[in-house]
């Protein structure tokens with residue numbers, strides 16, 4: 530999968546999610562983490578699978594890096610939201626993000642893991658891709674029951690000619 534160039538394609542969102550799960554299979558296994566999927570198989574997108582794959586990859590990477598060390602559980606789901614909109618969610622059972630840091634996670638170079646595997650660019654790239662080429666929105670919050678939830682709202686049908694350079 531080419532994650533660096535923005536080629537429009539028609540694709541099943543569930544298939545892309547499954548491909549991402551496969552890419553992380555070995556890392557999940559080594560960490561003893563589980564990733565469960567809950568995917569609407571009918572959801573077809575006319576969009577940019579490369580950038581969307583990059584977004585999911587950065588979010589899964591975060592759940593593994595910042596989530597629980599033991600018994601990490603990740604849950605990835607996709608479904609149709611409002612008409613013409615897909616909702617993709619990744620949840621983890623980690624410590625969540627402290628309220629006072631919530632607003633800062635998209636800032637370039639903001640990381641709580643400096644010198645320990647973080648550069649703080651992952652979510653900046655995610656934000657740029659989601660609000661740029663994918664024409665969507667992203668929200669990251671800490672759930673009342675604990676853990677972090679990243680939620681993407683993206684249009685299911687982008688114009689083929691709408692390719693924008695990746696930030």
Ligand SMILES: Nc1ncnc2c1ncn2[C@@H]1O[C@H](COP(=O)(O)OP(=O)(O)OP(=O)(O)O)[C@@H](O)[C@H]1O
Pocket residue numbers: 591592594595596621623624625626634635639640641642646647648649650651652653677
């Ligand atoms: N799933 C998560 N659980 C808890 N905290 C998170 C999670 N995802 C992101 N964060 C917080 O947001 C910060 C910024 O995330 P971001 O992906 O931009 O940087 P990073 O993961 O630290 O480094 P990089 O992605 O560049 O390797 C993280 O350092 C962490 O504090």
Ligand SMILES: [Mg+2]
Pocket residue numbers: 587590591650651652
């Ligand atoms: Mg990251």
